[in-house]
Amino acid sequence: MSGLVVGTMSSQHPSLTSTDGGDSGPSNDLLGGTMLSSWDLVTVTIYLFLVTGVGIYSMCRPNRGTVPGYFLAGRVMGWLPVGASLFASNIGTEHFLGMAGSGAAAGIGVGAYEFNALVLLQLLGWVFLPVFVASGVSTLPEYTKKRFGGRRIQIYLAMLSLILYVFTKISVNLYAGAVFIQQALRVNNIYFSTIGLLILTALCTMLGGLTAVIYTDTLQFFIMIGGSFYLMIKAFSVVGGYTELQTKYLEAIPEKLIDNSTCGLPRVDSWRMLRDADPTVSDMPWPAFILGQMPVSIWYWCADQMMVQRAMAARSLSHAKGGTIFAGFIKLLPLFIIILPGMISRVLFPNEVGCIVPEECYKFCGSKISCTNSAYPKLVLEYLPSGMRGVMLSVMLSALMSDLTSIFNSSSTLFTMDIWPICRPKATGREKLLVGRIFIIILAVVSILWIPIIERNQGGQLYVYIQAIAAYLAPPVAVIYCLAITWKRFNESGAFWGLVIGFVIGTVRMVLDFYFGEPTCYEDDYRPVIIQNFHFMYFATLLIWVTAIVAVVVSIITEPPESWRLIRTTFFTRYDRTERHDDLELKEKARNELLLDQPQDTVAPDNLHYMTPWYLRFFNWLLGFDNSEKAQQQAIAMNEHITQLTNLHQERWESYLLNFMLVIILILTLVLYTFFSINPFTTEEVYEIQREKLHQLGYENIL
Numbered sequence: 001m002s003g004l005v006v007g008t009m010s011s012q013h014p015s016l017t018s019t020d021g022g023d024s025g026p027s028n029d030l031l032g033g034t035m036l037s038s039w040d041l042v043t044v045t046i047y048l049f050l051v052t053g054v055g056i057y058s059m060c061r062p063n064r065g066t067v068p069g070y071f072l073a074g075r076v077m078g079w080l081p082v083g084a085s086l087f088a089s090n091i092g093t094e095h096f097l098g099m100a101g102s103g104a105a106a107g108i109g110v111g112a113y114e115f116n117a118l119v120l121l122q123l124l125g126w127v128f129l130p131v132f133v134a135s136g137v138s139t140l141p142e143y144t145k146k147r148f149g150g151r152r153i154q155i156y157l158a159m160l161s162l163i164l165y166v167f168t169k170i171s172v173n174l175y176a177g178a179v180f181i182q183q184a185l186r187v188n189n190i191y192f193s194t195i196g197l198l199i200l201t202a203l204c205t206m207l208g209g210l211t212a213v214i215y216t217d218t219l220q221f222f223i224m225i226g227g228s229f230y231l232m233i234k235a236f237s238v239v240g241g242y243t244e245l246q247t248k249y250l251e252a253i254p255e256k257l258i259d260n261s262t263c264g265l266p267r268v269d270s271w272r273m274l275r276d277a278d279p280t281v282s283d284m285p286w287p288a289f290i291l292g293q294m295p296v297s298i299w300y301w302c303a304d305q306m307m308v309q310r311a312m313a314a315r316s317l318s319h320a321k322g323g324t325i326f327a328g329f330i331k332l333l334p335l336f337i338i339i340l341p342g343m344i345s346r347v348l349f350p351n352e353v354g355c356i357v358p359e360e361c362y363k364f365c366g367s368k369i370s371c372t373n374s375a376y377p378k379l380v381l382e383y384l385p386s387g388m389r390g391v392m393l394s395v396m397l398s399a400l401m402s403d404l405t406s407i408f409n410s411s412s413t414l415f416t417m418d419i420w421p422i423c424r425p426k427a428t429g430r431e432k433l434l435v436g437r438i439f440i441i442i443l444a445v446v447s448i449l450w451i452p453i454i455e456r457n458q459g460g461q462l463y464v465y466i467q468a469i470a471a472y473l474a475p476p477v478a479v480i481y482c483l484a485i486t487w488k489r490f491n492e493s494g495a496f497w498g499l500v501i502g503f504v505i506g507t508v509r510m511v512l513d514f515y516f517g518e519p520t521c522y523e524d525d526y527r528p529v530i531i532q533n534f535h536f537m538y539f540a541t542l543l544i545w546v547t548a549i550v551a552v553v554v555s556i557i558t559e560p561p562e563s564w565r566l567i568r569t570t571f572f573t574r575y576d577r578t579e580r581h582d583d584l585e586l587k588e589k590a591r592n593e594l595l596l597d598q599p600q601d602t603v604a605p606d607n608l609h610y611m612t613p614w615y616l617r618f619f620n621w622l623l624g625f626d627n628s629e630k631a632q633q634q635a636i637a638m639n640e641h642i643t644q645l646t647n648l649h650q651e652r653w654e655s656y657l658l659n660f661m662l663v664i665i666l667i668l669t670l671v672l673y674t675f676f677s678i679n680p681f682t683t684e685e686v687y688e689i690q691r692e693k694l695h696q697l698g699y700e701n702i703l
Contacts, residue, residue: 037386037387037389037390039386039387039390040386040387040389040390040393041390042387042390043387043390043391043393043394044390044393044394044397047223047390047394047397047398048397050219051216051219051220051401054212054215054216054219055212055215055216057215072138072210072309072312072313075312075313075314075315075638075642075645076313076315076638077214077313077314077315077319077323078314078315078319079314079318079319079320079321079322079323079325079326080218080323080326081214081215081217081218081323082214082310082311082313082314082319082320082322082323082324082326082327083322083323083324083325083326083327083330084214084217084218084221084222084326084327085213085214085217085218085221085310085313085323085402085406086121086307086310086311086323086324086327087221087327087330087331088217088218088220088221088224088398088399088402088403088406089213089217089306089307089310089402089403089406089407090117090307090327090331090403091224091334091338091399091402091403092169092172092173092176092177092399092400092402092403092404093173093176093177093180093396093399093400093403094172094173094176094403094466095334095338095399096176096180096228096338096376096377096395096396096399097176097180097373097374097376097377098172098176098373098466099334099338099339099342100338100339100341100342100345100375100376101342101370101372101373101374101375101376102339102342102372103338103339103340103341103342103343103375104342104343104345104346104353104354104372104375105370105372106267106270106283107249107266107267107269107270107271107272107343108270108271108272108273108335108339108340108343108676109269109270109272109273109274109275109283109284110284110339111273111334111335111339111676112273112274112284112289112293112673113293113297113467114331114332114334114335114339115273115331115332115335115669115672115673115676116293116294116297117297117301117327117328117331118328118329118331118332118665118668118669119294119328119665119666119669120294120297120298120300120301120302121301121324121325121327121328121331122324122325122328122662122665122666123298123301123302124301124302124307124308124311124324125311125320125321125323125324125325126321126662127302127485127571128302128303128308128481128485129308129311129312129317129320129321129324130317130571130574130648131143131485131568131569131570131571131574132308132312133312133317133320133645133646133648134568134569134574134575134646134648135147135568135569135646136568136642136643136646138312138413138417139158139305139309139413139414139417139418140157140161140303140304140305140308140481141153141154141155141157141158141161141305141414141418142154142417142418143484143569144157144480144484144495146565146569146582147484147561147565147566147569147570148484148491148492148495148561148565149492149561149562149565150492151422152496153480153492153495153496153499154418155418155419155422156496156499157418157477157499158414158415158418158419159419160473160477160503161304161305161411161414162411162414162415162443163473164469164470164473164474165306165407165410165411165443166443166446166447167469167473169306169403169407169466170404170407170408170411170443170444170447171447171448172466173400173403173404173407174198174404174447174448176373176400177396177397177399177400180377180393180396198404198444198448201400201401201404201405201408210309210313210409210413212405213402213405213406213409214310214313216401216402216405217402217405217406219398220398220399220401220402221398221402223394223395223398224395224398224399224402225330225333225337227391227392227394227395228333228337228338228341228392228395229337230388230391231337231341231379231380231383231384231388231392232336232337232340232341234383234384235340235341235344235345235379235383236340236344238344238348238383239344239347239348242340245340245343245344245347246271246680246681247689248347249266249270249271249343249344249346249347250266250270250681250686250689250690251347251689251690251692251693252266252346252347252350252354253265253266253350253354253690253693253694253697254350254351254354254355254356254357254360255350255351255697256351256355256356256357256360257356257357257697257699257702258356258357258521258522260702261521261522261702262702263356263520263521263522264354264355264356264521265690265702266346266690267283268681268683268686268687269282269679270343271679271680271681272676272677272678272679273673273676273677274286274289274673274677275677279533279534279535279538280532280533282535285535285537285538286677288535288537288538288540288541289537291541291544292471292475292537292538292539292540292541292544293467293471293537293540295475295478295479295540295541295544296470296471296474296475296478296537296540296544298478298481298482299470299474299475299477299478299481300470300474302478302481303477303478303481305410305413305414306406306407306410309409309410309413310323310406311323311324316645316649316650317645317648317649317650318650318651318654318655318658321658322658325658325661325662325665328665329665332668332672335676338376341375341376341379342372342375342376342379344379345375345376345378345379346372346375348379348383349375349378349379349382351364352364352365352371352374352378353371353372353374353375353378354371354372355370355371356521356522358520369520377396380392380393380396408440408443408444411439411440411443412436412437412439412440412443413436415435415436415439416432416433416435416436416439417432420432420435467536468513468536469510471536471537471539471540471543472506472507472509472510472513472536472539472540472543473503473506473507473510475502475506475540475543475544475547476498476499476501476502476503476506476543476547477499478544479498479502479544479547479548479551480495480498480499480547480551483495483498483548483551483552484569484570485570485571486570486571486572487555487570488561488566488570488572488573489555489556489560489561490551490552490555490561491555491558491559491560491561492561493554493555493558494550494551494552494553494554494555494556494558495551495555497550497551497554498547498548498550498551498554499547501546501547501550502543502546502547502550505543505546506543509531509536509539512528512531513531513536516528516531564578564580564581565580567580568580568646574648575648
C-alpha cells in the first residue's frame with residue numbers, strides 16, 4: 001500500500017461488511033485486509049539476524065560466567081549504551097500501544113509522564129546513584145540491608161519488586177506485543193503469540209546476561225528511533241502538520257455514537273498536558289500529578305532495580321550521569337513519535353480507533369470497551385508502504401524485546417542476590433547463575449497467567465492501568481528510599497512499619513478498584529464515592545504522606561541506627577572512607593561471586609578443560625562458565641575495577657560539563673510543561689468545532 005486517502009473511513013469498507021447476514025462474532029478486521037508482504041518479512045528477518053549477532057557477540061565478552069559480570073555487565077559500559085538501555089528498557093510495546101492509545105483516547109495529557117522522566121533521571125544520576133555505587137551493593141534491596149541491618153526489609157522489597165514486575169511490566173508487555181503481532185501476522189490465538197515472544201527474549205537474557213541486554217538495547221534503540229521517526233514524518237505529512245492536527249483531532253468523531261451522550265467526542269482539554277485540579281472532570285489533575293505522580297515516579301526511575309541496574313553498569317560515575325542526561329533528552333521524543341501519531345491515527349480512522357458503540361468496537365478489534373490501543377498498529381499496517389511495515393514491525397519487536405530482556409534480567413538479579421541466599425547462604429557463583437536463569441522461565445509463566453486480568457481493566461488504556469497499579473503499591477517504596485538516603489536518623493523499624501502500613505492501604509485501594517471496575521463512558525458509575533472522586537494520583541499523594549509520617553514517628557520513638565551503618569549509605573556520607581564493620585564480610589562475598597568454583601583435584605584448570613567431555617564443555621561455554629587461569633585473572637581485574645568505582649571519582653571537566661547539561665535539561669522541562677499545559681482552544685471554540693462536525697454526521701443537540 002503506497003498511500004491512504006485522508007479523511008473518515010467509510011462504514012462500507014469491504015473488510016468491515018458482513019457477507020453472511022448474521023452475527024458470526026468479531027471479525028477483528030481493524031487493520032482491514034492489510035497483510036505483510038515478502039519485503040516486510042525480509043526486513044523482519046534482517047532485524048532478527050542483527051539481534052542474534054549482537055547477542056552472540058555479547059556471549060563472547062569476558063566475565064559472563066561471574067555474578068557481577070552476568071548481572072551487572074562487569075560495570076564497564078559507557079554513557080551511550082547506558083543511556084540507550086535506560087530509554088529502550090523504559091519504552092516497550094505498552095508505550096507504542098498503550099501510550100499511543102491514550103493519546104488517541106484523551107489527547108496529549110499522557111505525555112506528562114514522559115517529561116516527568118527528564119527530571120527524575122537526573123535525580124537518579126546526581127543523588128541516588130552515587131550512594132548506591134559508594135555503598136558497593138549489587139541490588140537496591142541489598143542496599144537496605146547495608147543501610148538498616150536485618151533482612152526483613154530486603155526480602156520485602158525484593159518480593160514487592162517482583163510482584164510489581166508481573167503486574168505492571170512483564171504481563172503488560174507480553175499482552176501488548178502479542179496484540180500487535182496477532183494483528184500484523186493474523187494469528188488468532190493471543191497466547192500462541194505470547195509464547196512466540198517469550199522464545200525470542202528468554203534466550204538472549206538467559207545466555208548473555210546484562211551485557212547482552214545492554215548491547216541489544218543499544219541496537220534496538222536506534223531501530224526504534226529511526227522507524228518511529230519515519231512514521232511520524234509520514235503521518236504529519238498526511239494530516240497537514242501540527243496546526244492542522246490540533247483542529248482535526250477535535251473533529252475525529254465516529255459516525256456511530258451513543259444516543260444523548262457526549263461519549264466518543266474528543267476531550268475539551270485534549271491539547272492541555274496538565275489539566276484541571278478537579279478529578280471529576282480531569283484525567284490529569286495538575287496538583288495530583290506534581291504531589292502524587294512525580295514522587296511515585298521516583299520509585300520507577302530512582303529506586304527500581306530494572307532502571308538503576310543499567311546506570312550501575314556504567315564504567316564510572318561520570319558515564320552514569322552522562323547516560324541519564326542522554327536518556328533524559330531522548331525522553332522528549334515519545335510525545336512526538338508515539339503520542340501524536342496515536343492522535344493522528346484517530347484522525348485518519350475515527351470510526352475504528354475512536355469507536356464508542358460496543359458492537360462496533362467488537363466488530364473492529366474484538367473488544368467491547370475500546371479500540372484505541374490499536375491506534376499505532378493500525379497506522380503502521382494500513383498506512384506504510386511494503387517494506388516499511390516490516391521496519392515498524394521490527395520497531396515493535398525491538399520495544400518488546402528490550403523491555404522484556406531488561407525486566408527478566410533485573411528480576412533474576414533480585415531473586416538470586418536477595419532471596420536465594422536465604423535458602424542457600426553458601427550458594428556458589430555457579431549455582432546463583434543457574435538459579436537466576438531458571439527463575440526467568442518461572443517468572444514468564446506467572447506473567448502469562450495474569451494477562452486475562454489486563455484485558456478486562458482500565459477502559460482499554462494499558463498505560464493508565466500501569467500508572468494506577470504503581471500509584472497503589474510504589475509510593476511507600478519511594479518514600480523509604482528517599483528517607484534512607486537523606487535522613488541519618490531514619491532507622492530499620494521506621495522503614496519497616498512505613499512499608500507495611502503503606503502496603504496495606506495501597507492494596508485495599510487496588511483490590512477495590514479491581515472488584516468494582518471502571519465503568520465505560522456511557523454507563524452509570526455505582527462505585528463508592530471514595531473511588532469515584534478520589535483520583536489515583538490524589539490517592540498516591542495521601543499514601544506518600546501516611547507512609548512518611550509513620551516512618552518518621554516510628555524512627556523517632558525507637559533507637560537510632562548504629563553510626564557505622566551510615567558510612568557510605570547516605571548522600572551526606574557517600575565520600576566517607578571509614579571502614580565499616582561488615583566490610584570484611586562483603587569483600588568475602590564479592591570474592592565468592594567473582595571466582596567460579598575451583599576444581600577439587602590437583603589438575604591444572606587448562607588441562608582439565610581437555611579432560612572434560614565435549615557436551616559439558618559446550619554447556620559451560622553456553623553459560624559462560626570458565627575456570628581457566630585467564631578467566632580468573634579477568635575476574636580479579638574486574639573486582640579491582642568495581643572497588644575503585646566506590647570512590648566516586650570524577651574529572652573536573654566532566655563534572656562541569658555534566659552540571660551544565662543538568663541546568664539545561666531542568667530549564668527545558670519547565671518550559672515544555674508550561675507550553676503544553678496552555679490550551680490553544682477555549683471551551684467554546686472546541687464545542688463550535690465539534691458541533692459543526694456533529695451536524696455533518698446528522699447529530700443535533702448533543703452539545
